[in-house]
Amino acid sequence: MTTVSETAHAGATHDDHDGHGDAHPSFLQHHFDTPAQQFAASKLGMWVFIATEILMFGGLFCAYAITRALEPQVYDQSHHFLNKILGATNTIVLLFSSLTAALAVRSAQVGKRNETSIYLVITILCACVFLVVKYFEYSHKFHLGLLPGHCFGHPGLSASVLPNGQEVGTCLRMGANPDSVTPLWVRAIDESGHEQLLPPRANMFFALYFVMTGLHGLHVIIGMSILTWVLIKNQQGKFSKAYFTPVDLGALYWHLVDLVWIYLFPLLYLVGKPE
Amino acid sequence: MSSNASAEAHISSGDGNVHVHIASVPFYVGIFVALVFLTVLTVAVSYFDFGAANTVVAMLIATAKASLVATFFMHLRYDSLFNTLCFLAAFVFLAIFILITYDDLGHRGEVDPDYGGTVMPQTGVAAPGSMPATSATANETTGEGPPAAGSGEKK
Numbered sequence: 001m002t003t004v005s006e007t008a009h010a011g012a013t014h015d016d017h018d019g020h021g022d023a024h025p026s027f028l029q030h031h032f033d034t035p036a037q038q039f040a041a042s043k044l045g046m047w048v049f050i051a052t053e054i055l056m057f058g059g060l061f062c063a064y065a066i067t068r069a070l071e072p073q074v075y076d077q078s079h080h081f082l083n084k085i086l087g088a089t090n091t092i093v094l095l096f097s098s099l100t101a102a103l104a105v106r107s108a109q110v111g112k113r114n115e116t117s118i119y120l121v122i123t124i125l126c127a128c129v130f131l132v133v134k135y136f137e138y139s140h141k142f143h144l145g146l147l148p149g150h151c152f153g154h155p156g157l158s159a160s161v162l163p164n165g166q167e168v169g170t171c172l173r174m175g176a177n178p179d180s181v182t183p184l185w186v187r188a189i190d191e192s193g194h195e196q197l198l199p200p201r202a203n204m205f206f207a208l209y210f211v212m213t214g215l216h217g218l219h220v221i222i223g224m225s226i227l228t229w230v231l232i233k234n235q236q237g238k239f240s241k242a243y244f245t246p247v248d249l250g251a252l253y254w255h256l257v258d259l260v261w262i263y264l265f266p267l268l269y270l271v272g273k274p275e
Numbered sequence: 276m277s278s279n280a281s282a283e284a285h286i287s288s289g290d291g292n293v294h295v296h297i298a299s300v301p302f303y304v305g306i307f308v309a310l311v312f313l314t315v316l317t318v319a320v321s322y323f324d325f326g327a328a329n330t331v332v333a334m335l336i337a338t339a340k341a342s343l344v345a346t347f348f349m350h351l352r353y354d355s356l357f358n359t360l361c362f363l364a365a366f367v368f369l370a371i372f373i374l375i376t377y378d379d380l381g382h383r384g385e386v387d388p389d390y391g392g393t394v395m396p397q398t399g400v401a402a403p404g405s406m407p408a409t410s411a412t413a414n415e416t417t418g419e420g421p422p423a424a425g426s427g428e429k430k
Contacts, residue, residue: 034291040355047358051365058369065373070386088318092311099307102348109297242292248350255349262340266333270321273329 027243039245046249050256057260060212067204076272078205087269090133097126098258101251108244120231127224134217148207209268219257226250296353306347313340
């Protein structure tokens with residue numbers, strides 16, 4: 001490795017002489033020639049990972065495309081049960097967190113450690129706000145009985161009646177009559193307070209809604225964990241102008257979370273016929 | 276450094292240290308303002324009915340937003356071109372995935388409102404490899420429900 005040590009030596013800010021003339025900076029792993037090579041390799045690895053993430057979500061987007069092509073009516077009606085304003089609020093919260101993540105990387109690039117930490121904290125707080133809004137959206141839908149599996153898709157079960165005998169009018173069933181072969185449309189009150197008729201198999205929409213936003217929410221939590229780890233390492237002074245790769249890659253992951261939501265929001269909340 | 280310089284120049288030229296393009300804070304804030312504007316726009320147009328173009332309009336705006344995020348927040352503009360290729364390749368394969376599945380679906384019959392599964396439009400029998408009926412009673416009544424093991428759909 002003596003052939004490469006000179007270039008690394010020339011620009012290294014944290015020379016680590018080990019007595020053999022090799023002057024790798026402490027952050028440079030042995031199998032890389034230069035910090036620039038290590039940085040480029042890390043970025044490439046992250047982008048390949050991002051591609052696999054897109055393909056993982058892609059399975060769900062494909063399911064969305066197919067079920068929507070099969071029954072556009074289900075999507076036209078069901079999306080009225082999602083709150084556009086809450087969805088748009090969450091979109092802006094995520095976009096803002098992406099901005100602060102990008103600014104955290106910028107601060108790391110210019111070597112301002114405290115600024116990086118502040119931006120990372122703001123990003124993580126935005127992620128918390130996103131999850132709190134999502135919690136209210138989810139719990140409202142649970143309350144309406146829109147969670148697939150409970151009373152969706154089981155015509156033989158009288159799931160619209162709670163265990164204490166109370167009728168839950170908005171709980172959806174495939175058919176009003178358990179013996180009926182023909183699934184019936186169900187009346188329910190949507191987010192705007194209007195009465196909507198939900199077609200049979202509206203559970204397809206809500207199953208995809210919960211799985212897609214659920215998988216995205218899982219990514220939000222993972223992203224928060226990664227950014228918290230980056231924050232701790234930043235506070236420990238592990239990063240510098242010469243080495244900020246984890247800040248960069250953590251932010252890339254966070255931008256991916258933002259990218260997925262940019263598509264989820266219109267596909268779930270906005271498409272279909274307006275009222 | 277010129278914005279047209281390839282990333283290779285950033286990475287391999289010079290002293291071997293990491294040199295990246297550093298955009299200004301107002302630039303990033305400007306991108307954010309553009310993203311918020313597009314978000315407000317996509318919500319606003321959702322109150323109008325363009326028929327079949329609803330989804331197209333929403334997807335065009337979403338793609339514009341995603342492009343802004345990927346290009347500037349994710350630094351693809353100043354990054355190695357190969358990283359951009361990796362990113363875009365994912366969408367190429369996603370398109371192949373969805374289009375072939377979509378084409379397959381076109382040869383599977385149509386959803387029967389009474390039966391709940393997909394049937395061949397001409398004969399009314401359950402389509403091969405189709406979605407199963409959505410209720411057990413439907414299977415019993417028609418007696419033509421596709422075998423559960425042959426379908427990819429799990430309930």
